[in-house]
Amino acid sequence: MPKEIPIPAARQERSRATATRLLEAAIAVLDEAGLDGAVIPRIAALAGVAPASVYRRYADKNALLRAAFLHVLDRSNESRRAELALLMPGATLAATARELLALLFAQYRQHPQLLRALTRFIESDSDHVFVAEARRLLRANVECIVELLLRHEGEIGHPAPAAALRFGVLQLACAIEVYMLDPQSLWHVAPAFPEDELMAHLLHGFMAPLQCGPRGMPGAA
Numbered sequence: 704m705p706k707e708i709p710i711p712a713a714r715q716e717r718s719r720a721t722a723t724r725l726l727e728a729a730i731a732v733l734d735e736a737g738l739d740g741a742v743i744p745r746i747a748a749l750a751g752v753a754p755a756s757v758y759r760r761y762a763d764k765n766a767l768l769r770a771a772f773l774h775v776l777d778r779s780n781e782s783r784r785a786e787l788a789l790l791m792p793g794a795t796l797a798a799t800a801r802e803l804l805a806l807l808f809a810q811y812r813q814h815p816q817l818l819r820a821l822t823r824f825i826e827s828d829s830d831h832v833f834v835a836e837a838r839r840l841l842r843a844n845v846e847c848i849v850e851l852l853l854r855h856e857g858e859i860g861h862p863a864p865a866a867a868l869r870f871g872v873l874q875l876a877c878a879i880e881v882y883m884l885d886p887q888s889l890w891h892v893a894p895a896f897p898e899d900e901l902m903a904h905l906l907h908g909f910m911a912p913l914q915c916g917p918r919g920m921p922g923a924a
Contacts, residue, residue, distance in 0.1 A: 722760060724750040729771035730817065738820035741768060769833045772821055776840040783844060787851045796855035800909050803848065804902050807876060811883035819884050848872050859913045871909045878905060 728750035732741045743764050747754045761767040786806060787799075794802070811818060825837050849868045861867040882890040882901060890896060896904070 721750070721752060721756070725752065725757060725760065725767065726771050726774045729767055730775050733768075733771065733820045734814055734817040737816040738768075738823050741820070743767075765828065765830070768824060769828070769830060772824060773833070773836060773840065775817070775821075776837060776844070780840060780844050780847060784847050784851070787848060794855075796852065796858040796913070797906070797910055799852065799855065801902075801906055803852075803872075804875065804879075804906060804909075807879045808883070808898065808902065811879055815884055818880070822880075822884070845869065845872055845876070861913050861915055864913070867913055871912065875905055875909055 725746065728746045729741065731749060732746050736745070741764070743754050743757050746767070747757050750757075757767060761770065783806075787803070821837075825834055828834055846869075849865060849872060852868050852872075853865060856864050859867065878890075878901075881888045882896075882898075890901070
């Protein structure tokens, strides 16, 4: 049996660098042009490689986009944990929830095309392994937020703090996603909610159930 020829370290490093550039280029194109604008020639040009180089690494465009979306979701989880950790020391639950709302609004304001593309791709992709992994990372993002908010458990009157926080976080995220990404949604019918007013209502809706006692009434025993 012929011996395997070892790949030089410099060549491996160049290959890893090219793979990273491709992922970053795919994410940048998705962020700028959305799912419809994410075509191989455009991604390859931004990465500084020939289109043929993309197909040597990925079977087709969808395979590249799957890798890019998983990369951005994994990176988002890491950055979200770091961002939220900075908000926790000495903060009240209400103050932390207000900062969480601001972070979510900022995320959707800064990356609407990318987030809209992610939602569309997950809904339409036939690769069940990818969809399952993407949903796992999205759940991990929610659980990270819940875990950090649970540091304020002493302020929560609900009998099931983790479940109540999880519901509240999902409610916030879903409301903000629809408000920011779908201008035709009911959030924008007349009279439409301005963003600051919506934030105030969402914060109240998040906090109120957490301050309920076991019987579902504020201060109930």
